[in-house]
Amino acid sequence: xxxxxxxxxxxxxxxxxxxxxxxxxxxxxxxxxxxxxxxxxxxxxxxxxxxxxxxxxxxxxxxxxxxxxxxxxxxxxxxxxxxxxxxxxxxxxxxxxxxxxxxxxxxxxxxxxxxxxxxxxxxxxxxxxxxxxxxxxxxxxxxxxxxxxxxxxxxxxxxxxxxxxxxxxxxxxxx
Amino acid sequence: xxxxxxxxxxxxxxxxxxxxxxxxxxxxxxxxxxxxxxxxxxxxxxxxxxxxxxxxxxxxxxxxxxxxxxxxxxxxxxxxxxxxxxxxxxxxxxxxxxxxxxxxxxxxxxxxxxxxxxxxxxxxxxxxxxxxxxxxxxxxxxxxxxxxxxxxxxxxxxxxxxxxxxxxxxxxxxxxxxxxxxxxxxxxxxxxxxxxxxxxxxxxxxxxxxxxxxxxxxxxxxxxxxxxxxxxxxxxxxxxxxxxxxxxxxxxxxxxxxxxxxxxxxxxxxxxxxxxxxxxxxxxxxxxxxxxxxxxxxxxxxxxxxxxxxxxxxxxxxxxxxxxxxxxxxxxxxxxxxxxxxxxxxxxxxxxxxxxxxxxxxxxxxxxxxxxxxxxxxxxxxxxxxxxxxxxxxxxxxxxxxxxxxxxxxxxxxxxxxxxxxxxxxxxxxxxxxxxxxxxxxxxxxxxxxxxxxxxxxxxxxxxxxxxxxxxxxxxxxxxxxxxxxxxx
Numbered sequence: 001x002x003x004x005x006x007x008x009x010x011x012x013x014x015x016x017x018x019x020x021x022x023x024x025x026x027x028x029x030x031x032x033x034x035x036x037x038x039x040x041x042x043x044x045x046x047x048x049x050x051x052x053x054x055x056x057x058x059x060x061x062x063x064x065x066x067x068x069x070x071x072x073x074x075x076x077x078x079x080x081x082x083x084x085x086x087x088x089x090x091x092x093x094x095x096x097x098x099x100x101x102x103x104x105x106x107x108x109x110x111x112x113x114x115x116x117x118x119x120x121x122x123x124x125x126x127x128x129x130x131x132x133x134x135x136x137x138x139x140x141x142x143x144x145x146x147x148x149x150x151x152x153x154x155x156x157x158x159x160x161x162x163x164x165x166x167x168x169x170x171x172x173x174x175x
Numbered sequence: 176x177x178x179x180x181x182x183x184x185x186x187x188x189x190x191x192x193x194x195x196x197x198x199x200x201x202x203x204x205x206x207x208x209x210x211x212x213x214x215x216x217x218x219x220x221x222x223x224x225x226x227x228x229x230x231x232x233x234x235x236x237x238x239x240x241x242x243x244x245x246x247x248x249x250x251x252x253x254x255x256x257x258x259x260x261x262x263x264x265x266x267x268x269x270x271x272x273x274x275x276x277x278x279x280x281x282x283x284x285x286x287x288x289x290x291x292x293x294x295x296x297x298x299x300x301x302x303x304x305x306x307x308x309x310x311x312x313x314x315x316x317x318x319x320x321x322x323x324x325x326x327x328x329x330x331x332x333x334x335x336x337x338x339x340x341x342x343x344x345x346x347x348x349x350x351x352x353x354x355x356x357x358x359x360x361x362x363x364x365x366x367x368x369x370x371x372x373x374x375x376x377x378x379x380x381x382x383x384x385x386x387x388x389x390x391x392x393x394x395x396x397x398x399x400x401x402x403x404x405x406x407x408x409x410x411x412x413x414x415x416x417x418x419x420x421x422x423x424x425x426x427x428x429x430x431x432x433x434x435x436x437x438x439x440x441x442x443x444x445x446x447x448x449x450x451x452x453x454x455x456x457x458x459x460x461x462x463x464x465x466x467x468x469x470x471x472x473x474x475x476x477x478x479x480x481x482x483x484x485x486x487x488x489x490x491x492x493x494x495x496x497x498x499x500x501x502x503x504x505x506x507x508x509x510x511x512x513x514x515x516x517x518x519x520x521x522x523x524x525x526x527x528x529x530x531x532x533x534x535x536x537x538x539x540x541x542x543x544x545x546x547x548x549x550x551x552x553x554x555x556x557x558x559x560x561x562x563x564x565x566x567x568x569x570x571x572x573x574x575x576x577x578x579x580x581x582x583x584x585x586x587x588x589x590x591x592x593x594x595x596x597x598x599x600x601x602x603x604x605x606x607x608x609x610x611x612x613x614x615x616x617x618x619x620x621x622x623x624x625x626x627x628x629x630x631x632x633x634x635x636x637x638x639x640x641x642x643x644x645x646x647x648x649x650x651x652x653x654x655x656x657x658x659x660x661x662x663x664x
Contacts, residue, residue, distance in 0.1 A: 106382070114381055115372065117362035139178045143188070143243035144306045147298060150195055151314050154291050157202065158321035161284045 005045050012038035025071045029064060036060040047121050050129040180243075187242030187249040190231040190257050191297045197224025198290035205283030217283035218272050218627075221290055222265065228297075229261030236652075239659070245365060246307050253301040255656040256433040259510050260300070263426045264293040266517040269631035270524050271418040277529045278416060280325050289422070292318035296430035300437075305354045305364040308434050312350070312398070315427055316343050322422070323415040335414025342397065342407045350394025356387030357442075369442040379445055388443055392453060398431045401491060402460040405484050409472075412480035417532065420476055421520030424483040425513040432490060432509065436502060439494070440660050447497065454495045455587060461488030462594040469601045475523060476534045478601060479516070482560065485598060486512055492591055493575040496582040499661050503654030504574035510649065511567030511642050515559040518635030519605075522553050525628045526619060533619065536608045542619050543609035549622060550609055552636045559639045561602045562595050567642030574650070 015035025019028045036059045043052035124132055137145050185192065201217050201224075208214065235254040242249070267289060275281045295314030302308040320343065324336025358364050360383035361372035372378050396404040412420045439450055465485030472478035490508055493501040526533045526542065526549075533539065543550030559568035572595065579588045642649060 103386075114360040114378060114383065115362045115375075117358075140244040141246065141306065142178075142180070143184075143246045144310055147307070147310050147314070150291060150294065151310060151317065153199075154288065154314055154317050154321070157284050157287060157291075158317065161282060161288075161321060162324055162327065 008038045008041040029067045029071060033060050033064045047125045048129045050133050183240055184242040187240045187247050190228040191294050193228040193231055194224055194290050194294035198287045201283055201287040208283060214281050214283045217286045218268055221268050221286035224290055225261050225264045229258055232257035232261060246304050247301045248303045249301060250659045251656040252659050255506055255652060256300040257297045259429055259513060260293050260296045263513050264289060266631050267422040269627040270421060270521045272627045273625045274418045274524050278326060285325060288318045288322055296426060299430045300433040303366050315430060319423060319427060322419045323411060326416050331414035335411045338407050339411045346394050346397030349390050353387045353390030353394060356383045360384040366442040370444055373445040388446060395431055395435045399428055399487050400484050401457050401487055402464045408484055409477050409480040413474060413477045417520060417524050421517055425516050428487060429509045432505060451495045454491055458488050458491035458495055459590050461491060462591060466594045466597045474535050489575055489591060492579055492587055496578050498578055499654055499658050501578035502657035504578050506653035506656055507574055507650055508571035511571040514635045514638040515556045515568055518556040518632055521628055521631040522549055525549060525622045538619060539608045540612045541614035545619055545621050552632045553609060555636045555639055557602050557605050561599050565643045567639045570643055570646040
């Protein structure tokens with residue numbers, strides 16, 4: 001179990017690294033899909049089949065396919081230039097990365113495990129992943145669930161406002 | 176198992192419910208608008224919704240209700256902030272109607288998005304778990320991105336929306352990462368339970384909490400445009416439609432501070448010694464950079480963007496001490512800043528016409544003589560922004576620096592006062608241009624009277640003077656509101 005976790009977790013990290021390192025946008029997108037799949041496996045190892053399915057369907061399936069479509073339609077140049085070529089950004093970036101890395105290494109010396117929450121892995125296995133998510137979503141977190149629908153409404157209204165046909169300039173008419 | 180939504184639940188989110196409902200009503204009204212017709216009905220529906228929601232928040236004063244299994248709370252703290260948000264939104268609608276028509280962006284959706292954004296702000300103020308904070312923040316942010324880009328034919332407006340969206344999404348990542356780490360370390364997303372979990376020395380020593388706190392500060396630092404996370408502010412504020420800029424500089428910041436204070440005090444109160452050190456440095460940097468760079472600006476919108484960074488710095492200084500005086504001063508200052516800022520943006524909009532927007536200093540040469548009444552109101556706003564006695568800005572700053580000095584942070588107060596002196600230079604430049612520079616070439620035309628704008632300027636000016644001359648009522652309410660937070664601290 002542990003071995004599987006580290007294997008797929010490591011693979012997910014490698015995929016994420018590949019997104020940064022690879023030059024071609026299409027490869028980057030594909031690497032991200034791979035990373036998402038590995039994350040899905042990690043969710044399964046945590047007994048959260050539902051989250052895993054959503055992860056693969058929504059992220060790897062829907063969102064990344066849209067990404068790929070956009071990349072192909074826009075015909076992005078394969079060798080998109082990395083914008084931070086100056087000396088100063090490179091040095092500052094390196095300094096920040098090193099300082100965060102040292103802190104991360106320092107982290108591993110002290111225990112990282114927190115107290116278990118209300119729904120540890122065993123209880124989810126007992127009650128079932130879909131049941132737990134459903135029950136929480138419609139009882140304890142029902143308000144968040146409802147308010148997220150407002151968030152989606154905002155996004156829809158925004159898309160319509162920004163994308164609807166141009167206003168005829170002088171008359172002020174809504175064409 | 177049974178689950179019911181009770182009356183108490185609905186009572187806790189009454190102001191939010193009204194705003195979201197009225198926002199949808201605005202969309203329905205928009206459906207029946209004939210092409211080319213004015214959006215005045217939509218604006219009126221929005222005003223009605225905002226007033227009702229503000230009144231709902233007023234009714235929540237003195238309550239201490241938790242709703243929806245403790246996801247949200249209705250206490251004095253949330254209610255006071257909700258009233259400030261309602262005031263911000265009310266003034267925004269008043270200054271928007273003519274501006275939208277002039278700039279040919281007269282869409283009813285504008286008001287709907289504004290109402291949703293304010294609803295999101297209210298959710299942030301009353302949220303008692305990290306999930307609600309996040310959802311409220313996202314509603315606010317996404318509405319703001321869209322509002323920034325509503326001048327679709329304007330390149331700068333597009334740039335503003337795009338920059339705000341990309342950097343905002345990036346900052347949201349930091350925020351979520353921080354929340355996830357805190358959840359990982361404490362096993363809960365409920366703000367008060369996090370606070371309790373951190374009383375356990377093992378949890379407190381867990382490095383995840385510290386990383387989480389740092390990332391949370393980065394996320395909020397972006398939303399509040401705190402140096403060094405402020406880079407987006409001038410470009411976004413300059414490009415956005417002026418009415419939206421007015422809203423952005425007051426509303427989202429107040430909401431960000433509302434949520435940040437609750438998080439820092441109620442969830443991360445155990446780490447106060449540490450975060451107050453971080454905030455000390457951020458406050459000093461923010462005040463100094465905002466004021467120094469504001470001096471060099473020729474565009475008033477850009478100048479006000481840097482000025483809003485500087486003011487966020489003053490408010491942060493009060494957060495450093497986090498006593499009931501300090502936090503009370505934050506609440507007080509939020510309202511005072513909203514009023515003076517909205518007022519000065521209303522003047523900018525009033526001076527602009529369908530022909531062009533007047534946003535540079537050169538546009539306003541001799542404006543004080545063209546329109547003496549507006550000039551007088553501007554005088555009030557500018558004096559308040561500087562912090563001259565008898566204005567709300569003075570009382571707010573005085574309260575902040577008093578709280579800072581009382582807790583022994585003498586140097587922070589010194590930096591703050593020196594910065595206030597620096598700010599005199601660029602704020603007075605407005606008055607110099609208004610009164611002492613003869614107009615060159617084509618003088619600014621006499622502004623056309625507009626009831627909404629006139630009301631906004633009048634209300635802001637009277638409000639600023641009221642807070643400056645008779646501050647006790649609002650001071651008392653603001654310190655009472657934060658005492659709820661600090662009760663268990």
